[in-house]
Amino acid sequence: MAGQNLQINSLYNLNVYVDGVSYLGRCEEVDVPFPKSTPGDYKGLGMAGEAELPMGFGKLEGRIKWKSFDAQVMSLVVNPFAFHMFQFRGSVDQITAFGRAAQLPVVLLLTGWIKDPDKLQFKHQAAVENTSTLAVQHSELTIGGLQIFMYDVFANVFTVNGVDQLAQFNANLGA
Numbered sequence: 001m002a003g004q005n006l007q008i009n010s011l012y013n014l015n016v017y018v019d020g021v022s023y024l025g026r027c028e029e030v031d032v033p034f035p036k037s038t039p040g041d042y043k044g045l046g047m048a049g050e051a052e053l054p055m056g057f058g059k060l061e062g063r064i065k066w067k068s069f070d071a072q073v074m075s076l077v078v079n080p081f082a083f084h085m086f087q088f089r090g091s092v093d094q095i096t097a098f099g100r101a102a103q104l105p106v107v108l109l110l111t112g113w114i115k116d117p118d119k120l121q122f123k124h125q126a127a128v129e130n131t132s133t134l135a136v137q138h139s140e141l142t143i144g145g146l147q148i149f150m151y152d153v154f155a156n157v158f159t160v161n162g163v164d165q166l167a168q169f170n171a172n173l174g175a
Contacts, residue, residue, distance in 0.1 A: 006096065006097060007094055007096050007101065008096075009094055009095075009104075011091070011092045011093075013091075014030070015089050016064065016086070018076055018086055018087075019084050019085055020085070020087075021072075023068070023073070026066060027067060027068075028065045029064075030062070030063070030064050030065070030088060031063035032108055032110075033060035033062045033134075033136050034060075034141075034149075035151040036057065036060075037055075037056070037057060038057060038058045039052045040053060040054075040055035057158070059135070059153075060110075060112070060135075060137070060139055060153075061136065062086075062112070062133070062136050063133055064086075064131070064132045064134065065129060065130075066129065066130045067129060069128045069130075073130070076114065076132075077114050078117055080113060080114065083111060083113045084111070084112065086109070086110040087108070087110075088106075088107070089107055089108075090105075091105060092144075104143055105143075105145070107141075107142045108139070108141050108142075109138070109140040110136050110140075113135055114135075116132070117130065117133075118130050118131040118132065118133070137152065147161075156170055
């Protein structure tokens with residue numbers, strides 16, 4: 001049978017927690033940041049061309065689109081001096097030709113602050129929405145109990161599949 005080895009991993013819903021408090025049903029959309037390298041151009045004498053090389057990481061920025069207009073959500077978004085711990089939890093369905101093979105927990109952890117709470121727009125007979133932009137200093141993704149990556153700008157740590165990608169860099173700096 002041709003499709004026996006095909007496995008579809010589907011994540012189609014999640015819950016949002018801020019500082020340990022569940023915001024189930026109060027968000028419509030979440031944009032999650034992943035560590036992204038900052039490239040730099042390198043060209044040297046004797047090279048026939050130039051190369052683009054990773055030179056570090058850019059800042060991480062996320063976004064939450066809120067559907068709930070309540071005091072708990074509003075008090076979160078207006079204080080730029082409060083860092084928050086954001087947790088996004090979901091369940092991945094693994095589907096094969098024989099049906100659902102597994103359900104795996106997905107946990108994404110972010111630490112940061114809400115740098116742009118956006119404005120409130122009031123429209124006739126329409127729900128009020130608000131979008132918060134997050135400045136993120138720590139990001140960590142775990143699927144099925146396995147850490148996929150962890151990035152922390154203040155700790156100078158970047159791990160992928162459990163391997164510290166900055167270990168030698170930090171050792172060279174004497175850290």
